[in-house]
Amino acid sequence: MATHTLDNNATLHVCVTCGFPDEPRPGLILHDRIAALMTEDEPFALKPVTCLALCGDGCSAAATASGKWGYLLGRLSPDHADDLVAYARLYSAAATGTVMPSRRAPSLKDVVIGRIPGLEPAA
Numbered sequence: 001m002a003t004h005t006l007d008n009n010a011t012l013h014v015c016v017t018c019g020f021p022d023e024p025r026p027g028l029i030l031h032d033r034i035a036a037l038m039t040e041d042e043p044f045a046l047k048p049v050t051c052l053a054l055c056g057d058g059c060s061a062a063a064t065a066s067g068k069w070g071y072l073l074g075r076l077s078p079d080h081a082d083d084l085v086a087y088a089r090l091y092s093a094a095a096t097g098t099v100m101p102s103r104r105a106p107s108l109k110d111v112v113i114g115r116i117p118g119l120e121p122a123a
Contacts, residue, residue, distance in 0.1 A: 009065050009066050010043060010063070010064070010088070010091060010092035011045045011064050011065065012044055012045070012046050012061060012062075012084065012088040013047050013048075013049045013052070013061060013062045014031040014034060014046065014047075014048055014049065014059070014060075014061045015050070015052040015054070015059065015060045016031050016049070016050065017050050017051055018055060018059055026058070026059050026077060027059045027060070028048075030061075030076060030077070030081055030084075031048050033078055033081035034046055034081045034085055037081055037082060037085045042085075043089060043092035043093065044089065044091065044092045046088075052072065052074075054074040054113065057074035057075050057113070058074060058077055059076035059080070060072070060073060060113075061073045061076060063087070063088060063091045063097065064116075065091075065118065066118060066119050066120065067118050067119070068091075068094070068095075068097030068118040069096055069097040069115045069117065069118055070097065070115060070116040070117075071091070071097065071099075071112055071114075071116075072113045072114045072115070073087075074111060074113040075110065075111050076111060079107075082105075083104075083105035083107050083108050086105060087104060087105070090103055097118065
């Protein structure tokens with residue numbers, strides 16, 4: 001499982017533990033598909049996480065960066081990988097982290113579960 005990191009602090013966290021232990025984990029598949037789509041110069045990092053507490057809502061991810069709103073995304077599947085890469089690029093470029101629904105892929109229209117105030121950048 002690859003972890004991409006860059007100097008930019010925008011990060012897409014993907015839960016890799018959703019699913020049933022005796023089956024391929026959809027979150028891990030989603031993470032790996034995103035990793036395969038990423039280029040070396042992406043403006044965001046990709047990190048696996050062990051639980052985003054959305055177990056009943058399909059795969060989940062979170063977009064975070066210091067000084068920006070953080071977004072919790074649910075109702076995802078491995079088929080959302082392409083659109084999540086595009087979303088993470090938009091999130092990275094947005095001053096506040098806000099990616100309006102009109103700028104998101106249609107498949108991501110209803111995936112925002114919540115948003116969290118960002119931490120202030122370190123001094």
